[in-house]
Each structure stands twice: as C-alpha cells, then as structure tokens.
Amino acid sequence: MKLYHSPKAPNPERVVQFLRAKGKLDAVEIEEISIMEMEHRSTEYRALSPFAQVPVLVLDDGTCITESRAICTYFEGLFPEPNLMGETPLEKAQIEMWDRRIELMFFIQFATWFRNAHPVMAPLENPQSAEAAAKGERNAKAFAKKLDAHLAEHEFVAAGRFSIADITLYVACGFCGVMRWLPQREHENLGAWYGRMKERGFAG
Ligand SMILES: N[C@@H](CCC(=O)N[C@@H](CS)C(=O)NCC(=O)O)C(=O)O
Missing domain, CATH: 1.20.1050.10 (Glutathione S-transferase Yfyf (Class Pi); Chain A, domain 2)
Known part of the structure; x- marks a missing residue:
C-alpha cells in the first residue's frame, strides 16, 4: 500500500498519526508530494485523487481511497487493535x-x-x-x-x-x-x- 503525504499538510498527517497510534506505520510506503509545487494538480496525481487532494491511499491492486477519515476507517478494519473508533x-x-x-x-x-x-x-x-x-x-x-x-x-x-x-x-x-x-x-x-x-x- 502506498500513502501519498505532503510535508506539513494536516489531513495526511492525521492519517499518519492514526497509523502510528496503531503501531502500523511500517504497513505503508509513504510517498511525499509537494502541494506548494502543485504536484498534486498533475494529470498523473489526479488519476489517483480526482479532487487533487492529499492524502490518497493506493492499494496493491490499484484501488484508490481518498478522504482522510475513510482511509482511517480502512485501517481500523485492517488493524483492529488498538481500537480507535469505538467498540460498542x-x-x-x-x-x-x-x-x-x-x-x-x-x-x-x-x-x-x-x-x-x-x-x-x-x-x-x-x-x-x-x-x-x-x-x-x-x-x-x-x-x-x-x-x-x-x-x-x-x-x-x-x-x-x-x-x-x-x-x-x-x-x-x-x-x-x-x-x-x-x-x-x-x-x-x-x-x-x-x-x-x-x-x-x-x-x-
Ligand atoms: N476532506 C479531505 C481534505 C483533503 C485536503 O484538503 N487536503 C489538503 C492538504 S491538508 C490538500 O490536498 N490541499 C490541496 C489544495 O488545496 O489544492 C480529507 O479529509 O482528506
């Protein structure tokens, strides 16, 4: 799995901190792209993230998930412990x-x-x-x-x-x-x- 991150950007940082709290930061390859250099508006990146936003998680079969909370929900399912989204x-x-x-x-x-x-x-x-x-x-x-x-x-x-x-x-x-x-x-x-x-x- 590859997670597109951008230095100092808070939405991808939220996902990174979520994974860190799970102890699973090493489960993803992190690729940094520069928002300030507009790399997220390239045709290649838009193919992954149609609204040209960071983060995006790309699964090994090419499926793309955007929206930081949706990515966290995916990780919560994949790595249930410690639970971070509620048990009951x-x-x-x-x-x-x-x-x-x-x-x-x-x-x-x-x-x-x-x-x-x-x-x-x-x-x-x-x-x-x-x-x-x-x-x-x-x-x-x-x-x-x-x-x-x-x-x-x-x-x-x-x-x-x-x-x-x-x-x-x-x-x-x-x-x-x-x-x-x-x-x-x-x-x-x-x-x-x-x-x-x-x-x-x-x-x-
Ligand atoms: N609702 C989205 C928001 C993502 C978002 O706005 N990301 C910012 C970086 S923190 C971004 O990509 N900005 C690019 C731009 O404004 O062009 C999420 O939760 O992932």
Whole structure:
C-alpha cells in the first residue's frame, strides 16, 4: 500500500498519526508530494485523487481511497487493535460525533481562515477572501472555547477513552501554529489535554 503525504499538510498527517497510534506505520510506503509545487494538480496525481487532494491511499491492486477519515476507517478494519473508533454502537457514535464536530466546526473553519488569509496559500486559494478568512477565524476560535469547556470535564475528547477524535484535534491544534495561534496555549483545559496527548508519544 502506498500513502501519498505532503510535508506539513494536516489531513495526511492525521492519517499518519492514526497509523502510528496503531503501531502500523511500517504497513505503508509513504510517498511525499509537494502541494506548494502543485504536484498534486498533475494529470498523473489526479488519476489517483480526482479532487487533487492529499492524502490518497493506493492499494496493491490499484484501488484508490481518498478522504482522510475513510482511509482511517480502512485501517481500523485492517488493524483492529488498538481500537480507535469505538467498540460498542454507543462508543462508535460518540467518537464519530466528536470527530465530525472537530473536523467540521474547528479544522475546516481554521483551514478556511488559513487558506484565505495566509500569503503562502494565495496560489492555491485564488482569489483569497478577507471575509471568508474572518468568518473561519471567528468560527474556529469560538469552537476552541467550546472544546475547552468540554475538556474541563473530560480526560479524552470522546467516550472516555483515547480515539481518532483525540488524533484529529491534536493534529488540528498543532497546525493552528501556521497562523501564530495556538489554542492549546490560550485555553487551560485544552492545553492540559494537549500535554496529556503529547505524553502518549505524538510527534510535534
Ligand atoms: N476532506 C479531505 C481534505 C483533503 C485536503 O484538503 N487536503 C489538503 C492538504 S491538508 C490538500 O490536498 N490541499 C490541496 C489544495 O488545496 O489544492 C480529507 O479529509 O482528506
């Protein structure tokens, strides 16, 4: 299996951290492509990833899987231990609920801010929109406060145990540094949770 990654890009990083938490990083060959050099927009790469995004997982028979969470679901099936997506129907629902909240209400909001405000993203997000950036920033910061309140009463993001939801949030928080904003420094409970995650051996 080959996983297409791009240095510093948070979506493929989420998959890499998921595999690392499974102890299965060596199950895939990792090929790096440069988003900044537009390698992901080449005809060859689009044949693997029709929306020209990273990551994509290419199976040995040539089947391509995109969407970082879908790739993680595939790995969860392939490598069931340690379980990262829930054992019981309730755990599965709770973990997915938080993972989707973090992705939709935090990660994507932050990405909207970054893509529309940071000069390095101008060639990819053309035209950039100050209005979209401001809205993404507002939404991401508002959700960080909600996460902080949630983590005041919970050791982990979801279901009382370590899961993909912790991984998604950890990667998203780390990525926020590109806008010189670190929610884990700004919010006490988020910061304490981040420290606990780091102790688990996350990179970064
Ligand atoms: N929903 C997709 C999003 C993938 C995505 O947006 N990847 C970014 C890198 S983190 C990308 O490929 N950007 C390329 C571009 O914007 O042109 C997933 O979860 O995999």
